[in-house]
Amino acid sequence: MSWNQITAAATVTPALVPVEGGELLDEWSGLLENAPSFPAEGEEERRERLEELATATLSITVCGDVEATVTVDLPCDVIEERPTIFGAVDGEPEPLAWVIARLESLEPVPLGSTQLTSFSIAIPSHVGPGFYPLDELRQRAHSDEVAWWEVDDFHLSPEAQGGESTYYLDDEAITGAWVATTGASVAFDLPMASVVSEVRVTGTISWNDPATRPALLGQHTDAG
Numbered sequence: 001m002s003w004n005q006i007t008a009a010a011t012v013t014p015a016l017v018p019v020e021g022g023e024l025l026d027e028w029s030g031l032l033e034n035a036p037s038f039p040a041e042g043e044e045e046r047r048e049r050l051e052e053l054a055t056a057t058l059s060i061t062v063c064g065d066v067e068a069t070v071t072v073d074l075p076c077d078v079i080e081e082r083p084t085i086f087g088a089v090d091g092e093p094e095p096l097a098w099v100i101a102r103l104e105s106l107e108p109v110p111l112g113s114t115q116l117t118s119f120s121i122a123i124p125s126h127v128g129p130g131f132y133p134l135d136e137l138r139q140r141a142h143s144d145e146v147a148w149w150e151v152d153d154f155h156l157s158p159e160a161q162g163g164e165s166t167y168y169l170d171d172e173a174i175t176g177a178w179v180a181t182t183g184a185s186v187a188f189d190l191p192m193a194s195v196v197s198e199v200r201v202t203g204t205i206s207w208n209d210p211a212t213r214p215a216l217l218g219q220h221t222d223a224g
Contacts, residue, residue: 046160050075050104054212058103058119059204060111062156065197068112074103074119076205078214080126093147096137099126099216100153101186101205108158114165115158121188121205122153123179128219134169134177134190156192156201167192167199183218184210 041049056076061069081098100122108115124137125146140146154169155162169177173191180187185206192201207213 064199164195
């Protein structure tokens with residue numbers, strides 16, 4: 001599901017009946033692939049959704065084709081995504097669990113020569129607090145040690161719906177990129193690129209109030 005779509009829909013898990021020849025996996029995969037896509041939300045729907053979220057503090061520095069530093073409190077949603085309920089399949093790379101922290105602003109935040117309306121950081125292969133070198137995770141994907149992972153959930157967007165000016169994690173310059181979490185904050189150092197420019201983005205997302213701190217950031221879980 002794209003980051004700029006609403007995914008608040010009830011999910012009904014079908015009964016799992018053992019079958020031969022991998023038919024169960026094929027059937028489950030088909031259900032996921034044929035799930036309906038959700039339309040982008042309207043302005044009022046987006047406002048109502050963001051007003052229901054707890055806030056986090058984003059401190060961000062952008063260098064390169066854009067130069068800016070800003071600290072701002074924004075509505076933040078933290079979710080966990082697991083690519084399969086079955087775990088590793090024989091002959092296939094190990095799937096990755098993801099934690100995604102997404103901050104959004106009701107009104108664009110000035111950021112040098114651009115602006116920030118949506119900012120998202122992902123932690124591939126999340127197993128709890130720690131340091132996650134993205135270049136090493138990418139190498140593991142290249143060698144089929146883990147499933148291939150996309151860069152869509154790393155973005156800095158001037159607009160709520162994205163576009164050509166949206167920056168995504170730059171796979172061509174990923175050497176030295178990392179994400180880390182202490183359970184109370186997420187730090188990052190990322191190369192990002194849009195259609196027309198390239199930047200380096202560093203900073204933190206922090207939750208000072210334990211009552212609003214996402215519990216899953218501090219949880220130790222099994223990989224995959």
